[in-house]
Amino acid sequence: REEIFASSFAAAAYLQSIDFPKDKKVYVIGEEGILKELELAGFQYLGGPTDGDKKIELKPGFYMEHDKDVGAVVVGFDRYFNYYKVQYGTLCIRENPGCLFIATNRDAVTHLTDAQEWAGGGSMVGAVLGSTKQEPLVVGKPSTFMMDYLAKKFGITTSQICMVGDRLDTDVLFGQNGGCKTLLVLSGVTSEQMLQSPDNKIQPDFYTNQISDFLTLKTAAV
Amino acid sequence: MAAAAAAVPAAKLEDAEALIDSVETFIFDCDGVIWKGDKLIDGVPETLDLLRSKGKRLVFVTNNSTKSRKQYGKKFETLGLSVNEEEIFASSFAAAAYLQSIDFPKDKKVYVIGEEGILKELELAGFQYLGGPTDGDKKIELKPGFYMEHDKDVGAVVVGFDRYFNYYKVQYGTLCIRENPGCLFIATNRDAVTHLTDAQEWAGGGSMVGAVLGSTKQEPLVVGKPSTFMMDYLAKKFGITTSQICMVGDRLDTDVLFGQNGGCKTLLVLSGILIIPFTLNSSASSAEFASALTLAGCLLQV
Numbered sequence: 001r002e003e004i005f006a007s008s009f010a011a012a013a014y015l016q017s018i019d020f021p022k023d024k025k026v027y028v029i030g031e032e033g034i035l036k037e038l039e040l041a042g043f044q045y046l047g048g049p050t051d052g053d054k055k056i057e058l059k060p061g062f063y064m065e066h067d068k069d070v071g072a073v074v075v076g077f078d079r080y081f082n083y084y085k086v087q088y089g090t091l092c093i094r095e096n097p098g099c100l101f102i103a104t105n106r107d108a109v110t111h112l113t114d115a116q117e118w119a120g121g122g123s124m125v126g127a128v129l130g131s132t133k134q135e136p137l138v139v140g141k142p143s144t145f146m147m148d149y150l151a152k153k154f155g156i157t158t159s160q161i162c163m164v165g166d167r168l169d170t171d172v173l174f175g176q177n178g179g180c181k182t183l184l185v186l187s188g189v190t191s192e193q194m195l196q197s198p199d200n201k202i203q204p205d206f207y208t209n210q211i212s213d214f215l216t217l218k219t220a221a222v
Numbered sequence: 223m224a225a226a227a228a229a230v231p232a233a234k235l236e237d238a239e240a241l242i243d244s245v246e247t248f249i250f251d252c253d254g255v256i257w258k259g260d261k262l263i264d265g266v267p268e269t270l271d272l273l274r275s276k277g278k279r280l281v282f283v284t285n286n287s288t289k290s291r292k293q294y295g296k297k298f299e300t301l302g303l304s305v306n307e308e309e310i311f312a313s314s315f316a317a318a319a320y321l322q323s324i325d326f327p328k329d330k331k332v333y334v335i336g337e338e339g340i341l342k343e344l345e346l347a348g349f350q351y352l353g354g355p356t357d358g359d360k361k362i363e364l365k366p367g368f369y370m371e372h373d374k375d376v377g378a379v380v381v382g383f384d385r386y387f388n389y390y391k392v393q394y395g396t397l398c399i400r401e402n403p404g405c406l407f408i409a410t411n412r413d414a415v416t417h418l419t420d421a422q423e424w425a426g427g428g429s430m431v432g433a434v435l436g437s438t439k440q441e442p443l444v445v446g447k448p449s450t451f452m453m454d455y456l457a458k459k460f461g462i463t464t465s466q467i468c469m470v471g472d473r474l475d476t477d478v479l480f481g482q483n484g485g486c487k488t489l490l491v492l493s494g495i496l497i498i499p500f501t502l503n504s505s506a507s508s509a510e511f512a513s514a515l516t517l518a519g520c521l522l523q524v
Binding site: 056059060061062063064079080081082083086087090091094106108109112113114115116117118120122124125126127128129130131132133 | 259260362364365366367368369384385386387388392393396397412414415418419420421423424425426430431433434435436437438439
């Protein structure tokens with residue numbers, strides 16, 4: 001379990017790293033994972049999946065309240081995403097002095113089912129960016145927060161690491177930003193054609209079909 | 223290397239008569255200029271009457287796409303203002319007008335992430351559409367093997383303010399833009415906040431657009447302010463040049479920029495953020511028009 005670093009964990013770890021006050025609250029636009037990690041880290045939170053049922057009645061004179069103690073809004077993938085959450089997060093960021101805007105990731109698409117791609121955390125983050133005009137602090141890939149965290153935790157330098165992933169703009173970029181070796185596998189979203197396309201600006205150190213190639217690839221003996 | 227020139231500071235309006243005489247058309251933003259939520263701002267009817275009595279053309283441009291121009295006509299009427307539907311240009315109308323201007327094929331469909339206003343304008347223009355408020359009740363069940371279908375005939379996704387916004391709509395729009403060849407991504411506006419009630423600001427069309435931008439990494443074509451599409455459209459329609467126009471608004475990054483991008487005069491009013499407790503008497507002269515605006519400026523400086 002200690003070998004796993006999800007961006008939900010990264011959000012809680014980030015708040016710990018900046019000594020986010022325990023008397024402040026976190027508003028979550030996201031799912032269970034974030035809530036669980038915040039709870040484990042001892043932070044108070046509001047929002048999450050249950051706000052998915054809340055609606056706005058825009059009657060004249062209607063006023064939407066928000067908790068003035070919210071000191072951070074954490075945004076990640078949220079299948080229960082709706083206007084109420086966007087507005088609540090927007091009010092916190094715009095009106096609570098010093099309120100942080102943290103994104104677990106900005107992935108455009110994500111593999112929620114094996115059949116097709118799904119709009120990812122990047123769309124929830126994009127919505128809040130659109131209403132606040134504030135850039136978020138990204139704790140997931142390609143930001144190096146998680147790599148710096150685990151390098152420190154395991155007492156290693158990033159040059160001793162190889163990052164293996166299937167996405168150029170999150171995984172490989174993460175590795176490059178962190179200063180470690182990078183290996184692209186073609187078993188996911190990126191094809192050889194995409195890698196070699198003139199539009200692609202991100203080149204990993206190596207690429208191969210899938211990680212089991214580690215078992216079989218060997219330079220032929222001279 | 224020469225330093226970039228700083229923007230010329232705005233001049234407080236002193237001689238309203240000169241400004242009025244120098245232009246043929248006044249374009250008014252609505253929220254924060256004519257009304258705030260559902261309340262008329264003081265002195266507006268008299269001001270509009272004064273301008274009409276001087277033979278000025280009045281046009282009303284709003285980024286709010288929740289209503290069609292016909293529905294806005296009713297709102298003006300309810301507030302006691304006599305405004306013709308033909309004088310109103312909402313961004314809902316702009317979306318339909320844009321599709322007409324590019325001869326968007328009638329056998330293609332439009333997926334709408336937005337409200338009634340957009341649907342009504344598309345219908346009036348003869349375009350087929352999907353989506354809108356009713357998709358607000360749709361949910362995703364992410365079971366293994368579940369596959370979300372989308373209509374391959376969608377040739378444009380139009381995004382505007384949507385209080386019924388949800389993940390289903392984001393995903394549907396995303397599939398259309400990513401998978402239907404040549405599918406357009408059109409935004410009625412990218413306003414960060416909007417005045418839906420007079421009590422506070424609300425996350426605006428910019429957030430719905432931001433969501434779809436986030437999942438497609440494609441920049442939208444914006445038809446509302448500050449894009450000049452609506453100004454070019456009405457200049458052509460009325461046969462005037464933009465130098466004959468004065469744009470009046472309460473927001474720098476939509477209204478004033480719209481005017482500047484279009485090459486017309488610009489007047490900022492401060493009534494968008496401050497309720498001005500003054501009234502013009504019924505025989506308001508230009509001088510009082512000027513002093514009313516100047517009074518607003520003085521109140522803000524106190």
